[in-house]
Amino acid sequence: MNEGIHKKCPRCGAPFVCTHDALCQCVGIDLNEKARAYLRTHYSDCLCRECLLQVSREMQ
Numbered sequence: 001m002n003e004g005i006h007k008k009c010p011r012c013g014a015p016f017v018c019t020h021d022a023l024c025q026c027v028g029i030d031l032n033e034k035a036r037a038y039l040r041t042h043y044s045d046c047l048c049r050e051c052l053l054q055v056s057r058e059m060q
């Protein structure tokens with residue numbers, strides 16, 4: 001059982017847990033290609049759920 005790594009969101013500074021498995025919030029959220037490209041170029045690590053949702057909304 002992967003308990004995940006405690007990380008700090010590079011965008012908003014909120015603490016969150018990244019599991020980097022099938023349940024990771026990075027893949028659990030339905031991001032479009034634009035949002036994924038934006039995250040790839042601006043951040044080398046995952047963001048918290050709130051930020052991922054925000055980015056996916058902004059990149060519609």
Ligand SMILES: [Zn+2]
Pocket residue numbers: 009010011012013014047048049050051052
């Ligand atoms: Zn965040």
Ligand SMILES: [Zn+2]
Pocket residue numbers: 018019020024025026046
């Ligand atoms: Zn992750």
